[in-house]
Amino acid sequence: MILEPTTLKRIVRSVLSTCPDEIGCDECFEQLDRFVELKLAGKNAAEAMPLVQDHLDRCPDCREEFEALLAVLRYMT
Amino acid sequence: MTEERSNQEWLDALRSPEPDEALAELRTLLVRGLRYALADRFNVTEDDLEDFAQNALLRILDNLHTFRGESRFTTWAHKIAVRVAFTELRRRRWQEVSLQDLIARYDDGDFTPAALTNHTAGPERRTTQRLMLETIQRIIAEELTERQRQAMTAVMMGGMPLEEVARRMGTNRNALYKLLHDARQHLKKRLLAEGLTPQEVLAAFEG
Ligand SMILES: [Zn+2]
Numbered sequence: 225m226i227l228e229p230t231t232l233k234r235i236v237r238s239v240l241s242t243c244p245d246e247i248g249c250d251e252c253f254e255q256l257d258r259f260v261e262l263k264l265a266g267k268n269a270a271e272a273m274p275l276v277q278d279h280l281d282r283c284p285d286c287r288e289e290f291e292a293l294l295a296v297l298r299y300m301t
Numbered sequence: 302m303t304e305e306r307s308n309q310e311w312l313d314a315l316r317s318p319e320p321d322e323a324l325a326e327l328r329t330l331l332v333r334g335l336r337y338a339l340a341d342r343f344n345v346t347e348d349d350l351e352d353f354a355q356n357a358l359l360r361i362l363d364n365l366h367t368f369r370g371e372s373r374f375t376t377w378a379h380k381i382a383v384r385v386a387f388t389e390l391r392r393r394r395w396q397e398v399s400l401q402d403l404i405a406r407y408d409d410g411d412f413t414p415a416a417l418t419n420h421t422a423g424p425e426r427r428t429t430q431r432l433m434l435e436t437i438q439r440i441i442a443e444e445l446t447e448r449q450r451q452a453m454t455a456v457m458m459g460g461m462p463l464e465e466v467a468r469r470m471g472t473n474r475n476a477l478y479k480l481l482h483d484a485r486q487h488l489k490k491r492l493l494a495e496g497l498t499p500q501e502v503l504a505a506f507e508g
Contacts, residue, residue, distance in 0.1 A: 240489055
């Protein structure tokens with residue numbers, strides 16, 4: 225197994241920050257529209273919906289889609 | 302004018318016997334949105350945008366009953382379009398890569414961490430690092446199932462999207478996330494039980 229130091233640190237960090245109450249991709253997706261609107265309204269979305277924020281911090285797929293959706297709404301509204 | 306439909310008006314129009322005008326409006330909106338979402342992708346054509354929007358439209362109509370009105374209808378619709386587009390783009394981007402090949406790049410059965418080969422750290426520090434890596438390696442080997450190890454390697458080292466790993470492992474993205482979550486839980490418990498604190502491990506590889 226080839227472990228670069230940066231990869232190793234990333235893995236260790238993500239392992240050690242694991243919480244029992246993380247939500248999955250489906251639940252994140254369900255709440256993403258509300259989360260994005262809070263964000264656009266300048267509200268503290270992370271505080272209002274901490275589990276969504278946590279999932280976005282951990283899941284590259286959901287984060288990518290979140291950023292794209294944010295870009296869409298920034299330009300369209 | 303599109304922006305002025307209320308959520309209820311969108312739902313009513315799309316469910317009415319003559320939904321064509323609303324459908325056309327929504328499709329136009331989705332194409333515009335996707336153009337922004339995918340602005341930095343050079344390999345996306347206008348035809349792609351139309352296809353993504355059309356597929357999203359079908360998905361939206363199938364799922365109208367699940368819209369809970371917790372956001373604007375159009376935000377919800379864009380969310381679905383983004384999901385449809387990224388799913389397809391990821392599939393294309395990774396279609397030539399097999400899970401076995403990707404994993405083999407990182408997991409060759411041998412354990413010679415790159416961290417130790419070209420490092421300027423002093424001998425004492427290198428010993429600490431080696432011991433720690435061996436512990437982590439052992440824990441990964443002992444604690445995780447084959448599937449968990451494969452998924453973790455593909456996602457965290459190979460950078461493959463969860464969705465693509467899931468497809469290759471005959472599962473879905475949500476279930477794969479749970480599998481990775483369980484893997485992390487196990488590793489965390491063992492790391493802490495071995496007396497390795499987060500600070501210690503991270504500090505050993507700092508700088
Ligand atoms: Zn996710």
